[in-house]
Amino acid sequence: AQSVTQLDSQVPVFEEAPVELRCNYSSSVSVYLFWYVQYPNQGLQLLLKYLSGSTLVKGINGFEAEFNKSQTSFHLRKPSVHISDTAEYFCAVSLSLSFGGYQKVTFGTGTKLQVIP
């Protein structure tokens, strides 16, 4: 079974500063990795995903993440944050299968990003 660890429950950062949200996963087989964002009282929105290929993945809103297989990490980064980035961010993992179809997604406990003006 796969699992995801987000060690930082809250990350405060000043506006226009860079930010990194950490995510580590555990799995005995290949995985797909995702980052979702959740704004207050809303559902989750996909920021980016890693399926295969380049380990640096670019997503929406200027976010990017790097898949590091040796360190089993998939940290999310943004070079300059904006007030509107204040939200909760969830890392998620699913097994990489050779065929399409259903793959159970396991979510981390989330990191609240607070951008300070």
Added chain:
Amino acid sequence: DTGVSQDPRHKITKRGQNVTFRCDPISEHNRLYWYRQTLGQGPEFLTYFQNEAQLEKSRLLSDRFSAERPKGSFSTLEIQRTEQGDSAMYLCASSGGDRLSIGDNEQFFGPGTRLTVL
């Protein structure tokens, strides 16, 4: 708006009452998921439908919980004899289409139904 919709957005009920939530997925999606999210936690998987077939249920889904997707379109989640521990956000998501997309498991989430059991 053609995203995933959920109804109601908020539900307050007394312990012991039954509640039912509805989810309308994106119309061409054949896969539908229910999750529960409690404060300070990420979404926890409850159950999954492929068309009208319920293919997987989590151990979190006790006998008081039942989910249906009768025509492979909208889905309902019913909780009988609610308990205070059932208070949470219930999220619905959908994915997929007519073609099998290898590795493409992007799930589109609805806004959720927040349940408060008094």
